[in-house]
Amino acid sequence: MAAASQNISKFVQWGRKVVCVGRNYRDHCAELGNAVPTKPMLFMKPASSYLEEDSGPIVVPLGCKDLHHEVELGLVIGSQCKDIKEEDVMSSIAGYALTLDLTARDFQEEAKKKGHPWEMAKCFDTALPVSRFLSKEDISDPQNISLWCKVNGEITQNGNTSDMVFNIPHLVSYISRYFTLQPGDLVLTGTPAGVGPIKEGDIISAGLGDKITMKFNVQHRS
Ligand SMILES: CC(=O)CC(=O)C(=O)O
Numbered sequence: 001m002a003a004a005s006q007n008i009s010k011f012v013q014w015g016r017k018v019v020c021v022g023r024n025y026r027d028h029c030a031e032l033g034n035a036v037p038t039k040p041m042l043f044m045k046p047a048s049s050y051l052e053e054d055s056g057p058i059v060v061p062l063g064c065k066d067l068h069h070e071v072e073l074g075l076v077i078g079s080q081c082k083d084i085k086e087e088d089v090m091s092s093i094a095g096y097a098l099t100l101d102l103t104a105r106d107f108q109e110e111a112k113k114k115g116h117p118w119e120m121a122k123c124f125d126t127a128l129p130v131s132r133f134l135s136k137e138d139i140s141d142p143q144n145i146s147l148w149c150k151v152n153g154e155i156t157q158n159g160n161t162s163d164m165v166f167n168i169p170h171l172v173s174y175i176s177r178y179f180t181l182q183p184g185d186l187v188l189t190g191t192p193a194g195v196g197p198i199k200e201g202d203i204i205s206a207g208l209g210d211k212i213t214m215k216f217n218v219q220h221r222s
């Protein structure tokens with residue numbers, strides 16, 4: 001099948017988990033003043049936060065004054081992973097997606113100060129824009145591919161997955177010790193430096209190597 005026709009919702013199961021890794025690039029940890037973690041830092045997003053390209057705009061959540069983009073490589077899980085060994089991880093991955101881990105930074109800062117959970121910052125509707133599905137053949141080396149983000153045509157993030165603190169086999173193996181990963185689950189692998197604000201009227205675009213680009217409009221919630 002031609003890659004261009006591979007709508008991601010055929011591969012990612014909408015009812016399934018989205019496990020996200022935070023602070024997985026040193027330059028991003030530095031820009032937000034966070035320590036580089038000694039083990040993967042995990043949180044989740046609900047399936048209701050998905051936004052496929054051409055299915056509508058990113059909607060700024062109610063009351064949010066500082067919505068940030070975070071471009072990330074997504075791993076689409078192909079077979080069940082429970083206590084999976086690092087050497088078996090790549091064969092359990094069905095493919096990839098380009099993703100944006102949208103974050104209401106002001107909500108997140110408030111939550112961090114109060115020791116509250118991050119759901120209000122990370123899980124709102126449209127908080128997870130995703131590209132179409134990329135097969136394993138599309139990406140020969142997922143651990144060495146560039147990922148970038150532009151806001152209104154200006155480059156804001158320009159990283160490479162080779163700079164991850166914890167690599168893909170380690171991340172999936174680690175996650176699977178705590179949460180059984182199932183076919184159709186998605187794993188977001190963290191963002192490189194350059195996260196920044198988007199607001200109503202902006203156009204955000206992102207890309208993964210020369211394999212794919214995606215574009216979304218941003219709207220305020222009426
Ligand atoms: C500070 C964050 O929001 C962590 C995160 O999502 C990341 O990608 O890093």
Ligand SMILES: [Mg+2]
Nearest residue numbers: 070101190191
């Ligand atoms: Mg993130």
